[in-house]
Amino acid sequence: MVLDRPKTPLVLRDVAKPKPGAGQLLLQVKACAVCRTDLHIVDGELPNPKLPLILGHQIVGIVKEVHPSVSGQSGSDFSIGDRVGVPWLGWTDGSCTYCRSNRENLCNQGKFTGYNIDGGYAEFTAANARYCFHLPGSYDDVNVAPLLCAGMIGFRSYRKTGDAKRIGIYGFGNAAHLISQIALHEGRELFVFTRPGDDAGQNEARSLGAKWAGGSDEMPPDKLAAAIIFASVGSLVPAALHALAKGGTVVCGGIHMSDIPSFPYVDLWQERVITSVANLTRRDGEEFLKIAPRVPVKTKVETFPLEEANTALDKFRAGKLSDTAVLKIS
Ligand SMILES: [Zn+2]
Ligand SMILES: [Zn+2]
Numbered sequence: 001m002v003l004d005r006p007k008t009p010l011v012l013r014d015v016a017k018p019k020p021g022a023g024q025l026l027l028q029v030k031a032c033a034v035c036r037t038d039l040h041i042v043d044g045e046l047p048n049p050k051l052p053l054i055l056g057h058q059i060v061g062i063v064k065e066v067h068p069s070v071s072g073q074s075g076s077d078f079s080i081g082d083r084v085g086v087p088w089l090g091w092t093d094g095s096c097t098y099c100r101s102n103r104e105n106l107c108n109q110g111k112f113t114g115y116n117i118d119g120g121y122a123e124f125t126a127a128n129a130r131y132c133f134h135l136p137g138s139y140d141d142v143n144v145a146p147l148l149c150a151g152m153i154g155f156r157s158y159r160k161t162g163d164a165k166r167i168g169i170y171g172f173g174n175a176a177h178l179i180s181q182i183a184l185h186e187g188r189e190l191f192v193f194t195r196p197g198d199d200a201g202q203n204e205a206r207s208l209g210a211k212w213a214g215g216s217d218e219m220p221p222d223k224l225a226a227a228i229i230f231a232s233v234g235s236l237v238p239a240a241l242h243a244l245a246k247g248g249t250v251v252c253g254g255i256h257m258s259d260i261p262s263f264p265y266v267d268l269w270q271e272r273v274i275t276s277v278a279n280l281t282r283r284d285g286e287e288f289l290k291i292a293p294r295v296p297v298k299t300k301v302e303t304f305p306l307e308e309a310n311t312a313l314d315k316f317r318a319g320k321l322s323d324t325a326v327l328k329i330s
Contacts, residue, residue, distance in 0.1 A: 001121040001122070001307070001309040002015065003041070003049070003052060003055060004043060004051070004322055005051060005144050005201065006041065006042060006043065006044035007042070007043065007044050010042070010309050012201075013130040014020070015122070015178055016175040016272060017124050018118070018124055018126040020066070022067060022114075022299055023069055023073065023076075023128050023129055023130065024127060025066055025067070025078055025084065025126065025129050026063070026064045026065035026124060026126050027059065027062065027064065027124065027125050028123065029060070029120045029122055029124060029329050030061055031060045032056040032145060032149065032329070033145035033149065033150070033324055033327075034058075034312050034316060034324070034325040034326065035057060035058060035088075036117075036232070036316070037088070038055045038056065039313055040255060040256045041053070041115060045117070048181040049116070050109065050116050053115070054114065054118040054119050054120070054122045054125070055113070055119050056114045056119035056121040056125075056298050057086070057090075057113035057120070057121030058087070059081070059085065059086035059113070059145070060084075060148075061113035061125065061127075061197040062122070063079065063080050063081060063082045063084060063234070064080065065080070065127070066080060068078065069301045070129045076092060076130050078129055078134075082134065082290045083134075084133060084134065084143065085133040085135045085289075086113055086120065086125070086127045086132055087131065087148045087280060087285055088110055088112050088113055088118045088130070088148075088149050088152075088280060089108065089110065089112065089113075089132055089159070089280050089281070089285075090111045090116070090127065090128060090152065091128050092109065092110050093107055093264075094228055094229060096109065101330070102281070104118060104281050105279035105280055106278060106279070107155075109154045112279070114196070117295050118128065121309050123329055126321050130282075133286070134289075134291040135289070136289060138293045138296065139293070139299075142301050142326050144299075144301075146178065146324040146326065147289070147292055147297070148219075148302065150175040150178055150324065151178045151179075151251065151278060151279045151292060151297065152284055152289075153279070153284075153307075154176070154179040155179060155227045156277050156280050156289070157175070157179070157230075157253035158182060159284070160226075160228075160249065161228065161251060162249070164224075164226035165272075166245075167183055167188050167190065167224065167228065168190075168191045168220060168224040168225060168227035168243055169189070169191070169196075169230065170216055170240055171193075171194075171229060171232075172192050174191070174202050175253060177299075177300070180192075180205075180209070180210070184208075190211060191210065191212045191220040191222075192206075192210040192212070193213075193214060193220075194214075194216045195216065196216060197215060198215070201213075217239070219242070219243055220243055221250070224245060225247075226248075226251065227243060227250050228251045229252050229254070229257075231254070231255045232254045232258065232262040233257065234261065235261050235328045237260045237263075237274060238255075238263035238267060241263060241268060241272060241274065244267075246270040246271065246272070247272065249273040249275060250273070250274045250275070251276070251277060252274070252275070253276075253277050266300070300324065301323050301324050301326045302325055302326070303325075304328050305327070306328075307312045312325040313325075
């Protein structure tokens with residue numbers, strides 16, 4: 001399924017089967033989860049995607065070929081037949097100031113799967129072995145796919161809350177569902193904010209174990225030590241700041257957000273912090289894949305055949321998906 005240019009539907013067409021280059025694996029794609037970032041790319045909200053582009057950065061695939069340069073390369077222990085996961089972070093230079101200070105997520109030359117590199121809305125893809133993960137055996141292909149972005153980048157957002165006991169979550173979508181399970185497992189108290197009037201969403205949050213759930217226009221019963229915003233709505237930043245206790249942090253977990261309205265300085269005063277999360281490091285992915293099966297983090301998916309990727313994206317955009325959309329490639 002190919003994106004020829006933003007703001008047009010993906011097109012089903014035959015393309016040449018990728019040949020693995022130096023450092024790469026050829027993968028037969030089994031499943032690829034759909035992320036909000038895919039929507040932002042299709043809708044022209046992220047600049048300069050590779051075009052034409054094959055989207056998809058939550059790829060589960062089987063290794064079909066290993067480029068000879070891969071064997072013996074550290075961190076690339078893959079053989080033909082292995083099941084691997086490919087995340088958003090697709091390549092880094094390993095040499096810039098960010099890479100050399102454990103912040104490869106901010107690499108000056110970083111390349112991202114399904115954005116600067118062709119991704120997994122396809123039958124085959126080539127991926128750099130150093131950024132692929134072995135996947136826990138307790139998940140099937142379709143259910144493990146959402147862990148590769150919603151899970152991993154959500155986990156990076158969660159880690160930024162430090163040891164906060166009371167955590168607010170704004171936007172109860174894919175990432176929030178997965179991260180809530182870890183937060184509760186680690187004994188945190190969750191306060192979930194949905195669109196005002198979304199009673200079904202609030203009930204679901206309570207049934208998952210949230211201590212409180214309400215609309216994003218409401219104040220929680222207790223001040224929050226941290227809040228994570230997964231929705232791409234800038235006006236939630238001052239709302240979340242206003243709900244924070246002294247010294248609290250607001251973590252913006254999305255790649256794109258509408259403009260943030262102005263707010264009184266008193267809401268930031270007392271060492272409150274606003275930060276954002278960009279991308280992921282391989283270490284985030286490894287840590288998350290260790291903890292997820294132990295919780296165990298459960299995913300809920302709605303599958304679509306590859307050729308119905310546009311339907312999945314349209315339902316996502318319209319807010320009509322109840323679970324994570326995953327393309328199943330047969
Ligand atoms: Zn994503
Ligand atoms: Zn770098």
